[in-house]
Amino acid sequence: MGEARLYVAQRVSALILAPLVLAHLGLIVIAVRGGLSAAEILARTHDSPLWAGFYGLFVVAAAVHGSIGLRAVAAETLGWRGRGLEWATLGVGLAFLALGLGAVVAVIA
Secondary structure, three states: OOHHHHHHHHHHHHHHHHHHHHHHHHHHHHHHHOOOOOHHHHHHHHOHHHHHHHHHHHHHHHHHHHHHHEEEEEEHHHHHOOOHHHHHHHHHHHHHHHHHHHHHHHHHH
């Protein structure tokens, strides 16, 4: 993928992540102050398309954002360039996506 497209993808993913992170942190504060247990939280998220969509979008945006960021760090600090970097970045992004979506399924199912 071209550098300009990666730049745009990372900025768009940041725009998506910002409100989701704030909402997630707010939900944590509400749950903790409300004294909810893990079991009570899981009961509220169980089989909820809303929570699946919220956290599914969160995971996709984080996978895109994180893998592109790691690509930039690897290129700048290690001088890594070329196809190897592209494949490694894709692999990391897919791993982030698989692990994150697995967590979403575990919490929602």
